[in-house]
Amino acid sequence: MNRADRIIAAVKLQIGNRSKPFTSEEAYEIVMSLQQPAVFWSMASDWPALQWTVENLSWILDEKPIRFRLGSKKTETAFPLFENHCSFLEASMMQFLSWSQGLSDAVLGPFSSYPYSEFWAYADYKYIAMLFEDKKEHFKDVVWSDFGFPGRDGKDSTLWIGTEGANTPCHLDCYGCNLVLQVQGRPCQ
Structure with missing residues (x-):
């Protein structure tokens, strides 16, 4: 072993x-x-960031516009759908949550043009420092010092949010190391 x-x-x-x-x-x-x-x-079982479900983030981020990438669930290729082949829109987390839960068109905003049964959505690489710029108390919800990185917190991190079907293809980042905290959902198999 x-x-x-x-x-x-x-x-x-x-x-x-x-x-x-x-x-x-x-x-x-x-x-x-x-x-x-x-x-x-x-x-990370005691990290406050574990409360960052989509429902909780909808409340925390209120109406803050977030850029989402959308792709078709029915692709004709076995290859990943990269950014240059996606649609983009700006919406609030509440609009994203409403869309992913199948609520009425009245609360979907820009998502109303994209049937959930046909599209996935992904808010990728959102810097927590920018998302929470007026709610800095949430930076300490991420405790990277538990992994030996003292002084690092959510301010030094990114947030990724997506529906089923959204993914990041396998790749290698050439900088340092990546630590991922999965708050909700399940990893792809």
Whole structure:
């Protein structure tokens, strides 16, 4: 069993244990030494950002306009639908929530032209510092110091929101490391 497999096995043993399985120093060492993706169970179980469901964000962000990318659920190609082949619109989180829940056209705003049964939507790479520019108290809802990055919080992060069918193709970012906190939904298989 290699080091990454041992780490993942150790993390999985902690499922159900609400305490953090690693200190921030241990988590940092693991993150910086991994050569493949890994899942850390329970490391963020006490983060306030776990309350950032679409419903909660609709209330927090109120009518703030957010740019969404839309794509057809019925594509004729096996390849990902990149940005240059998508439609874009600006809408509030409440309009997005109403659309994704199938509510009446009166509250959908710009989404009313896109039937939910035919389209997915994705608000990708939204800088939390810009989204919450007038609600800075939410920066501390993200606690990257738990992973050994002291002084980093939501201000240094991005937020990704999408419906079923929205995705980011597998890729490699050439800067540092990526840490992802999934708040709602499930990862693609």
